[in-house]
Amino acid sequence: MSWVMLSLRKIALKNRMSDLEMKSIQISQRIQDLQSYANNIADGVITFSEAATCPSSLFGTQMDFMTNSSAVAYQSANIKTNAYLQQMQMTQNATGGQYNYAQNSINAQYASADQQYLLFNEIYKQELQEYSKEISAQLNEEEKQLQTEQARIEAQLKAAEAEYEQVSQRMDSNIKNDAIKLA
Numbered sequence: 001m002s003w004v005m006l007s008l009r010k011i012a013l014k015n016r017m018s019d020l021e022m023k024s025i026q027i028s029q030r031i032q033d034l035q036s037y038a039n040n041i042a043d044g045v046i047t048f049s050e051a052a053t054c055p056s057s058l059f060g061t062q063m064d065f066m067t068n069s070s071a072v073a074y075q076s077a078n079i080k081t082n083a084y085l086q087q088m089q090m091t092q093n094a095t096g097g098q099y100n101y102a103q104n105s106i107n108a109q110y111a112s113a114d115q116q117y118l119l120f121n122e123i124y125k126q127e128l129q130e131y132s133k134e135i136s137a138q139l140n141e142e143e144k145q146l147q148t149e150q151a152r153i154e155a156q157l158k159a160a161e162a163e164y165e166q167v168s169q170r171m172d173s174n175i176k177n178d179a180i181k182l183a
Helices: 003-041 048-052 056-093 098-102 113-178
Strands: none
Touching: 003 048, 003 056, 003 113, 056 113
């Protein structure tokens, strides 16, 4: 192959290496963004500082998380609190109020409004954390896929670099062989 053809191949390889490096950088940035987002939602609550430090590529996603997690946790906590209170009432009726005495409860008939509020809040916090775990598992899966893609790109980049070096050496050799030799 003449050195002209080799130089064209060398340019094509250089462009390919540049494209692969850019893809690798983009994937690395996406992984970092996902990790930052996962850290922000880990406890199920997003603070002001976490919202302020959220990567811009995931800001909307983080705002969606806040909306969705709150709605899901509220609905679930409401259902579970009501189910618990109904079960307590049925247990009270079945035991003639003895169950509350066994729990050392002050109010033997019904849970007080404060107790209901505290119960609801605890369940709400747990539901926020559960929702966060579900989203974190999805983020983990996406991160694994990105890491696999990045490894594939790195392998392609190494192959392109090796071919680039080989073409460079062949081109140098062809130039030397094609040079006019003066005696």
